[in-house]
Amino acid sequence: MTEHLADLGAFEALYASHGPRMKSLALNMLGNRSDAEDAVQEAFLRAYRSRASFRQDASLWTWVYRILLNTCRDTGRRRATRGEAPLDGEPQMEQPAQDVDQPLRLALKRAIDELSPIYREVFVLCEVEGHTHREVAEILEIAEGTSKGRLFEARQRLKAHLRGTTLTNART
Amino acid sequence: MTNDDFDRSEDEALSRAARSLHQEWDSPHLWPRIAAALRGDAAPSETVRGEAAATRHGWWHLSIGPAWQLAAAAIVLLAVSAATWIVWRGLPSKQPAGDIAAADERLLTEEAVAQIERSEAQYVRAIDDLTRLAKPKLDMPDSPLIANLRERLMTIDSAIDEYRKEIDKNRFNAHLRQQLLWIYQEKRRTLEQVQESTGHAS
Numbered sequence: 271m272t273e274h275l276a277d278l279g280a281f282e283a284l285y286a287s288h289g290p291r292m293k294s295l296a297l298n299m300l301g302n303r304s305d306a307e308d309a310v311q312e313a314f315l316r317a318y319r320s321r322a323s324f325r326q327d328a329s330l331w332t333w334v335y336r337i338l339l340n341t342c343r344d345t346g347r348r349r350a351t352r353g354e355a356p357l358d359g360e361p362q363m364e365q366p367a368q369d370v371d372q373p374l375r376l377a378l379k380r381a382i383d384e385l386s387p388i389y390r391e392v393f394v395l396c397e398v399e400g401h402t403h404r405e406v407a408e409i410l411e412i413a414e415g416t417s418k419g420r421l422f423e424a425r426q427r428l429k430a431h432l433r434g435t436t437l438t439n440a441r442t
Numbered sequence: 443m444t445n446d447d448f449d450r451s452e453d454e455a456l457s458r459a460a461r462s463l464h465q466e467w468d469s470p471h472l473w474p475r476i477a478a479a480l481r482g483d484a485a486p487s488e489t490v491r492g493e494a495a496a497t498r499h500g501w502w503h504l505s506i507g508p509a510w511q512l513a514a515a516a517i518v519l520l521a522v523s524a525a526t527w528i529v530w531r532g533l534p535s536k537q538p539a540g541d542i543a544a545a546d547e548r549l550l551t552e553e554a555v556a557q558i559e560r561s562e563a564q565y566v567r568a569i570d571d572l573t574r575l576a577k578p579k580l581d582m583p584d585s586p587l588i589a590n591l592r593e594r595l596m597t598i599d600s601a602i603d604e605y606r607k608e609i610d611k612n613r614f615n616a617h618l619r620q621q622l623l624w625i626y627q628e629k630r631r632t633l634e635q636v637q638e639s640t641g642h643a644s
Contacts, residue, residue: 278481285473285476289472291464298464311476315480374459375462379463398460398463398464399464400461400464425453425456
């Protein structure tokens with residue numbers, strides 16, 4: 271029972287320190303807050319249930335992030351099977367980003383959704399959530415060089431997608 | 443402007459836009475919900491969660507008429523009755539010796555029940571707060587969306603009452619508590635939709 275409570279305490283501390291970034295990560299992978307919160311809850315449950323398999327030499331938070339990304343992929347697959355659109359039906363309360371070109375922001379959101387998952391995950395983790403390549407490498411269980419390569423490729427694809435429209439206007 | 447300058451300004455615009463996609467928002471109910479599920483390990487199964495998602499993205503979002511809403515309410519109540527019947531049928535008063543261990547697995551210990559009841563109380567308080575916040579919008583008479591959400595909340599509340607009555611008869615039934623948690627989650631999502639419906643309601 272004591273061990274059970276200690277585990278709960280560790281997870282609560284993890285939620286306190288990483289909850290906001292986990293919700294944001296899930297939001298950017300799934301497109302709406304309700305699904306993002308469900309994914310975070312599901313990730314904590316999966317992590318808690320399989321905590322015995324957690325390797326002590328790894329960081330708890332990167333392990334839970336990995337589980338969260340798997341949960342988001344599962345949700346994406348379920349949606350694809352059912353033919354659901356990620357953003358339909360649930361109005362969003364977006365934070366106003368005052369110093370950012372809004373058309374570019376919206377176009378970027380759409381462009382990110384069209385990236386293949388391996389590029390989307392690295393781009394969101396690095397550029398949106400501000401994680402280092404070292405952290406991304408640990409979360410995704412890839413080499414740091416692979417993380418850098420995927421980010422470069424993601425940026426090239428996004429720029430190609432946005433060039434000639436919103437990005438051209440934004441940089442001038 | 444050189445090509446390098448050109449690329450750099452493009453990169454900077456992209457990075458700035460990417461950073462603006464990071465969002466933070468308050469979710470005072472989320473940790474109590476996770477903690478309740480971890481303590482009781484009573485989270486909805488993948489199947490139930492899938493059904494919940496299908497419900498949220500499916501027919502609940504259709505603009506349905508009163509007859510369909512009555513039918514929907516009936517379906518929810520039938521589901522409640524069926525679940526209750528199945529649970530009670532699965533727990534005969536005189537159990538054969540071989541079935542006792544299996545039945546025990548479906549029942550909670552006194553300590554677990556106390557923990558779950560504390561978490562539930564927290565969750566109910568969080569939902570009450572949400573209800574208070576949503577009340578001004580729920581009282582708006584002219585919005586079809588709000589009217590629809592109000593009908594859904596009434597259906598959910600009646601299902602919660604049914605489950606509470608059954609749980610009062612059997613406090614140790616994990617299945618009933620799991621179902622109640624799922625319904626509370628639906629209520630929470632519905633109240634959030636009411637809160638987020640400013641544009642539609644006004």
